[in-house]
Amino acid sequence: MKSDELQSLLLKTLTQRDVDSRLGHGEYYLAEHVKALAPPDDQPRRHEIMAAYWSLAAQGLAYIDLDPKRADQLEPTSHRGGSRRCHG
Secondary structure (H helix, E strand, O other), X not given: OOHHHHHHHHHHHHOOOOOOOOOOOOOOHHHHHHHXXXXXHHXXXXXXXXXXXXXXXXXXXXXXXXXXXXXXXXXEEEOOOOOOOOOO
C-alpha cells in the first residue's frame, strides 16, 4: 500500500467517532481499525501504520491527546472534521 493511501485510511479512521484509536499497553487498537479498512490483498503492517501516523503528526494533521487524566490511554486524533476527544 502506498504511503498516501495509508495516510488517507488513517485519517478516515481517526475521524470516525466510534473507533477506539488508543495506542497503548501492547494493543494495536488504531492499527487494527486501519487494517480493517484496507483491501484484503494489500494489508499494511503495524509499523507502516504507525510510521504513517507519525508522518501525519509531523504535518500537523493529527496529534496525541495528552490529557493527564487519561495518561494510560494515549489516543491519536485527527484535526480534520473537528476535535474528537478520548472516550471510554
